[in-house]
Each structure stands twice: as C-alpha cells, then as structure tokens.
C-alpha cells in the first residue's frame with residue numbers, strides 16, 4: 001500500500017501527518033511503528049491522523065484528531081501535534097478558518113492560527129483527581145505545597161524490587177492535560193537524569209496507563225526549562241502537554257505567574273493559565289511543515 005504523508009514539527013517534536021478525511025487508510029499499530037521508525041520509516045515521535053467528525057458528534061467539532069505514539073499505541077492528547085494539526089488542515093485547504101474545534105479522545109480543543117505563524121491552542125482544563133489521570137497513590141507519602149499535592153514516588157516501580165535502588169525517590173505533581181503527567185522539580189534540567197529515571201517513572205505501577213515524566217527547572221516566576229520523557233516515545237525535543245502540565249504544577253505550588261515561557265531543547269512554548277478550576281490552559285508555539293512524501297507500507301499484522 002502507498003500512502004501520502006506530511007512531515008511536520010512543533011518545537012522539534014516531530015510528526016507524520018495523515019489525511020483520513022476522505023477514506024480510512026486501515027493502518028495497524030505495526031504500520032504506525034514503521035512510519036515512526038527513524039531507520040525503516042519516515043521518523044516521528046507521533047503519527048497524527050485527520051478525520052471527519054463521527055456522525056454522533058457532528059456539530060461539536062470541525063475535525064477529529066487521532067494520535068499514535070512512536071510505539072504504535074493510541075493516546076488521548078498531543079499539544080505540539082495540535083498546533084501542527086491546525087496548520088495542516090489550513091494549508092491543505094481542508095478548512096478556511098484560522099480557528100477550529102478539534103475532537104480528541106480527551107475532549108474538544110481549539111487551535112487558532114496567529115498572524116505571526118505561531119498557533120495558540122485552548123488545551124482545556126487541568127484535571128487533578130487521581131482517577132482522572134489515572135494514578136493510584138495507594139501507599140505513597142504525600143505533602144501539600146501551596147495548592148498542589150505532591151507524592152513521593154519510588155522511581156524503581158515496585159517498592160523494594162531493586163530496579164530503582166540507584167535512584168532516590170522523587171516528589172512529583174500529578175496532573176492530566178487529557179494525558180497523564182508526573183512533574184518533578186529539578187535544580188538543572190540539563191543535568192536531570194532523564195534517560196535513567198524517565199523509563200522507570202513512565203512504567204511505575206502507580207500509573208496504570210503509564211505516564212509522561214517531566215523535569216522542570218524554575219528559572220524565575222515566568223520562565224522554566226523543561227525536559228520530558230514521553231510515554232511511548234522516549235525523550236522528545238519538546239512536549240506541549242508536558243509544558244502545560246509543568247506550568248500548572250508550578251503555578252499551583254506558588255512558584256510561577258500566570259504566563260510562563262517554557263524553554264525546551266527544541267524551542268520556546270508559552271503557557272498561560274489563570275489558575276481557577278474552570279480556567280483553560282493556553283499554549284502558544286510554532287508549527288512547521290518540513291516536507292511531503294509518499295511511502296510504501298508492506299502488509300503488516
């Protein structure tokens with residue numbers, strides 16, 4: 001099977017974007033893994049698919065947005081991808097509107113193209129309840145820091161199983177931005193042990209659907225440096241939902257103001273959140289088309 005694709009990136013978080021508005025491509029998890037593979041496929045952190053809104057939800061949104069991680073698994077949300085999604089549907093003429101409503105597994109988000117070429121996305125409200133994440137805090141120590149509950153996580157997974165013996169337990173803030181995030185404060189994002197502890201936190205048994213692990217260095221009240229070890233993709237150059245999650249945790253802890261610049265290895269994202277239960281998080285950043293292509297995919301189970 002031959003399929004057309006567009007390669008895009010948002011702050012270096014890179015995507016293969018597929019159009020299924022006219023017909024489904026019938027791809028399997030193995031196909032998504034192959035597209036994402038940097039040696040045998042195109043190479044991407046996530047595969048984004050544009051679909052028409054299912055009949056039952058028509059009127060609620062303009063498009064449906066399907067996200068697969070590089071490991072082939074379907075996930076609920078992707079922030080950098082949402083900006084690329086909006087740029088794609090506009091540039092391809094699928095929409096003439098600079099502001100669209102997009103249906104995701106985590107609800108409706110609203111990306112809007114800005115005159116300077118960046119995209120701002122209304123990402124929805126942060127969700128803090130353990131069952132919304134999902135997160136099982138049974139047996140973990142907790143502390144209250146400002147408005148944030150932090151949990152002491154043994155990064156080795158099962159307490160006492162030996163795998164985490166080399167690492168100290170870490171205090172994490174836990175939040176869903178449609179997808180699950182565990183955010184820890186670090187003195188230096190550059191020096192943070194992302195490659196060592198990221199995979200252990202991702203698969204820690206307190207997160208039944210795994211988790212994205214964020215490492216946040218607070219520079220001042222409106223600037224952070226952030227690295228994220230993403231569920232199903234490993235460390236990426238930037239994570240949009242990770243940036244939202246870090247900033248809302250920082251604001252709740254009283255460390256950050258309502259508008260924060262997030263410096264990642266792939267570029268700058270700006271996150272705004274007024275801090276109330278009903279307030280939505282806004283994310284602004286770049287969305288760039290890299291190239292168009294066509295690839296032969298073998299039959300895969």
Ligand SMILES: N[C@@H](CCC[C@H](N)C(=O)O)C(=O)O
Nearest residue numbers: 078079080179231239240241
């Ligand atoms: N790169 C993303 C997040 C993609 C999904 C994530 N890896 C997950 O499994 O939840 C972003 O920009 O938000």
